Amino acid sequence: MRDLELPPELTVEHCLELDAREEFPDALCDSLTDLGAERLYLPGVPAERLLAMIRDLAGRDFTVALAHCKTYLGSVATWVGGSPAQVAGLAAKVSGGAVVSLALTERDHGSDALAGDVTATPVPGGYRVDGEKWLINNATRADVVCVLARTGNKGDARGFSLFLVDKHSLPAGTYRCLPKVATHGVRGADISGIRFTGAVVPADAMIGEPGRGLEILLKGLQITRTLCGGMSLGMGEHALRTVLEFAENHRMYGRRLADLPLATRALADSYVDLLVAEAVTVVSTRSIHSLTGEQSLISAIVKYYVPTLIDRTIQRLAKVLGARALLMDGPFQKIWRDHAIVGVFDGNTWVNLSTLVNQFPALTRGYRDARVDQEGLAAATGLKQPLPPLDPGRLSLAARDGCSLVQSLAVSPDAPEELRDRADRLHRSMAEWRPRGREVPPELFGLARDYAQLYAAAACVRVWADNALDDVWLRACLARVFGRPDEATEHLLDLTRRGRPFSFLRGVTDHDT
Amino acid sequence: MTLDHIRLWLRERVAFYVERTPEEIDPDAKLVEVGLDSVFAMSLSGDIEDEFGLVVEPTVAWDHPTVNALADHLHAEVA
Numbered sequence: 054m055r056d057l058e059l060p061p062e063l064t065v066e067h068c069l070e071l072d073a074r075e076e077f078p079d080a081l082c083d084s085l086t087d088l089g090a091e092r093l094y095l096p097g098v099p100a101e102r103l104l105a106m107i108r109d110l111a112g113r114d115f116t117v118a119l120a121h122c123k124t125y126l127g128s129v130a131t132w133v134g135g136s137p138a139q140v141a142g143l144a145a146k147v148s149g150g151a152v153v154s155l156a157l158t159e160r161d162h163g164s165d166a167l168a169g170d171v172t173a174t175p176v177p178g179g180y181r182v183d184g185e186k187w188l189i190n191n192a193t194r195a196d197v198v199c200v201l202a203r204t205g206n207k208g209d210a211r212g213f214s215l216f217l218v219d220k221h222s223l224p225a226g227t228y229r230c231l232p233k234v235a236t237h238g239v240r241g242a243d244i245s246g247i248r249f250t251g252a253v254v255p256a257d258a259m260i261g262e263p264g265r266g267l268e269i270l271l272k273g274l275q276i277t278r279t280l281c282g283g284m285s286l287g288m289g290e291h292a293l294r295t296v297l298e299f300a301e302n303h304r305m306y307g308r309r310l311a312d313l314p315l316a317t318r319a320l321a322d323s324y325v326d327l328l329v330a331e332a333v334t335v336v337s338t339r340s341i342h343s344l345t346g347e348q349s350l351i352s353a354i355v356k357y358y359v360p361t362l363i364d365r366t367i368q369r370l371a372k373v374l375g376a377r378a379l380l381m382d383g384p385f386q387k388i389w390r391d392h393a394i395v396g397v398f399d400g401n402t403w404v405n406l407s408t409l410v411n412q413f414p415a416l417t418r419g420y421r422d423a424r425v426d427q428e429g430l431a432a433a434t435g436l437k438q439p440l441p442p443l444d445p446g447r448l449s450l451a452a453r454d455g456c457s458l459v460q461s462l463a464v465s466p467d468a469p470e471e472l473r474d475r476a477d478r479l480h481r482s483m484a485e486w487r488p489r490g491r492e493v494p495p496e497l498f499g500l501a502r503d504y505a506q507l508y509a510a511a512a513c514v515r516v517w518a519d520n521a522l523d524d525v526w527l528r529a530c531l532a533r534v535f536g537r538p539d540e541a542t543e544h545l546l547d548l549t550r551r552g553r554p555f556s557f558l559r560g561v562t563d564h565d566t
Numbered sequence: 567m568t569l570d571h572i573r574l575w576l577r578e579r580v581a582f583y584v585e586r587t588p589e590e591i592d593p594d595a596k597l598v599e600v601g602l603d604s605v606f607a608m609s610l611s612g613d614i615e616d617e618f619g620l621v622v623e624p625t626v627a628w629d630h631p632t633v634n635a636l637a638d639h640l641h642a643e644v645a
């Protein structure tokens with residue numbers, strides 16, 4: 054399922070040089086555009102195809118991935134909430150290679166979007182936009198910026214609207230791009246900002262109806278947050294490839310590093326972490342199409358679970374690599390720095406866990422009543438099943454019936470007893486908490502983590518059952534999800550060292566293409 | 567289903583979530599001002615479904631942001 058062969062000049066060495074000079078990968082981004090990468094950002098493209106490209110690109114260099122794929126993040130709100138004319142207009146620009154950026158964050162307001170200070174005031178002929186967006190990927194390079202601005206009262210969820218601002222159509226002097234911010238990872242990326250002063254945009258720049266901005270944006274982010282799993286997968290795979298190669302060749306105490314039992318275990322654990330991350334990300338990406346109404350939960354789970362898991366994996370791999378993890382001439386240190394960002398942007402870990410906590414009432418109810426969308430679930434987990442096109446009208450800010458995948462544990466004959474017991478216990482604990490409409494108590498973050506872990510285990514079980522995967526694969530994955538040692542993990546590593554590709558699931562889907 | 571019944575139920579629900587007594591909830595005050603987080607307010611849609619068998623958008627409390635406004639809306643929907 055490869056839509057795009059990466060440009061030959063996109064080499065790890067070249068990207069390391071650019072990073073050291075904090076230089077934007079202009080030529081590489083142009084090559085990607087010449088190859089037609091932006092086709093994958095258009096509405097109607099199956100999410101799995103975009104995921105595959107993000108994973109491939111992030112596996113080579115994350116700065117380039119972030120710089121190019123950002124156009125999808127900038128466009129997605131329009132695909133989800135725009136009028137047919139807006140969708141067509143933006144699709145034409147994206148097809149023509151336009152860079153589109155999303156400006157949500159402000160200097161004083163990170164996750165608390167309802168506190169936003171940028172305003173859009175109705176004026177004859179449109180809206181006047183004032184204020185500053187900061188820490189914005191591609192703010193300076195962008196042709197079009199999708200801006201969340203206040204059109205009503207501060208703190209009111211219906212007080213914000215989204216605008217597609219075409220920088221080329223703004224009169225000079227009504228906006229200014231802010232200097233590039235020096236960052237720990239992705240050093241070459243254009244992480245900057247934009248300040249509007251009386252920038253008048255036409256009325257039809259508003260995406261959807263007045264006051265719908267937050268809702269449309271959050272629906273769009275359900276898609277991008279899920280796709281963030283692909284970034285972690287690509288970088289995690291790159292890190293493992295790098296360390297495995299070293300460990301296979303580095304000799305000490307008369308044998309290869311990879312054969313020291315402690316190193317073997319660390320490599321095997323890391324490899325199986327990647328298999329778990331793959332199962333979770335692929336199932337969740339397919340769910341965008343077939344369990345669309347549950348994506349508020351699913352995207353929060355992926356965006357919390359996968360980057361957190363791979364952060365730990367990279368940390369463990371760094372210890373296998375040793376001193377070389379800290380040297381600037383290899384790719385590992387860049388992967389390590391770059392990956393740290395995934396858990397922060399596009400909704401940080403805490404925001405995603407809070408999203409889960411806020412839906413505990415629906416989750417406990419859904420589990421109790423064993424509500425399962427069998428058809429949608431089968432399409433998500435059966436990797437060869439056809440998927441319907443995404444109907445954005447089915448995206449919802451809350452999953453009324455909870456999470457089919459986890460709830461299927463209550464009724465599925467394939468579910469291992471251990472999982473069902475864990476699910477029973479967890480839902481009981483969740484139900485014991487009195488729901489609160491204000492701050493989330495710290496203990497509930499722990500339950501949300503347990504829920505995400507259960508989701509990951511359930512994803513593995515269903516993927517295994519529905520695609521006739523090896524029993525060893527499932528044993529190893531479940532052992533990793535619950536953090537217990539199992540020789541199955543080392544057996545899998547053995548297969549990889551004898552030439553099996555890292556991905557198990559690509560093997561399933563590529564079979565007949 | 568009378569409007570009074572819906573209003574009473576809703577006021578109790580909101581009071582429960584923000585840990586106050588129903589009498590302390592001004593039915594004309596914005597739910598956010600009463601202390602109900604707007605993201606959390608979406609779970610009211612589940613309660614509404616359980617209580618009245620009525621399927622509403624999770625954002626219903628965003629569009630009808632006070633106890634009285636929401637009760638009016640639900641009353642019209644049930645009718």
Ligand SMILES: Cc1cc2nc3c(=O)[nH]c(=O)nc-3n(C[C@H](O)[C@H](O)[C@H](O)COP(=O)(O)OP(=O)(O)OC[C@H]3O[C@@H](n4cnc5c(N)ncnc54)[C@H](O)[C@@H]3O)c2cc1C
Nearest residue numbers: 155156157158163164188189190397398399400403404407
């Ligand atoms: C490389 C990079 C690229 C970026 N690109 C973009 C972009 O293109 N567009 C854009 O709009 N923004 C972008 N951002 C901004 C980014 O999305 C925000 O910075 C981030 O989502 C908000 O997190 P924060 O740590 O900045 O701030 P805050 O949200 O203020 O978080 C600070 C701390 O508060 C705590 N916290 C926050 N929320 C909660 C909660 N609900 N419960 C408990 N604790 C909590 C956590 O400890 C958190 O670390 C980018 C940032 C970086 C670094």
